[in-house]
Amino acid sequence: MFSGVYGRKLDDCGVLCDLDFPSDPPVKEELCNQCNVCVENCPVHALDEEGYTDSGRCFMNVQPNGLPKLIKFWRKVIDASPEEQEKMFFGEDFAKTYHAQLVGFEYHCFKCYTSCPIGK
Numbered sequence: 001m002f003s004g005v006y007g008r009k010l011d012d013c014g015v016l017c018d019l020d021f022p023s024d025p026p027v028k029e030e031l032c033n034q035c036n037v038c039v040e041n042c043p044v045h046a047l048d049e050e051g052y053t054d055s056g057r058c059f060m061n062v063q064p065n066g067l068p069k070l071i072k073f074w075r076k077v078i079d080a081s082p083e084e085q086e087k088m089f090f091g092e093d094f095a096k097t098y099h100a101q102l103v104g105f106e107y108h109c110f111k112c113y114t115s116c117p118i119g120k
């Protein structure tokens with residue numbers, strides 16, 4: 001059975017608030033029709049193993065400006081000359097990782113969700 005992104009079941013999601021209003025009845029029927037479209041549309045094959053999401057593969061794809069890129073950048077800085085370092089700090093890689101740290105991780109995929117035919 002498909003288990004959703006990050007190994008969670010799709011019905012694990014919810015919204016917390018203190019408003020007093022009746023909820024819709026819980027969805028009881030199985031919405032997933034096992035079409036496998038989400039699995040086929042994952043560009044890094046993070047969903048290939050049934051019932052499991054390879055979060056490492058997924059993270060590397062959805063956060064291209066995240067921690068791995070940041071570590072790589074700073075490793076290069078250490079080995080660079082002062083002139084090269086100055087160029088690096090005004091370069092695109094630094095701007096993107098800096099932006100990602102300021103606004104939170106940037107997500108660049110979700111093809112598994114957007115390709116799912118259910119609810120369209």
Ligand code: SF4
Nearest residue numbers: 042058109110111112
């Ligand atoms: S978000 Fe992208 S990389 Fe991650 S599981 Fe979905 S399709 Fe694959």
Ligand code: SF4
Nearest residue numbers: 032033035036038116
């Ligand atoms: S694309 Fe949607 S309906 Fe098809 S297997 Fe994935 S979650 Fe289920």
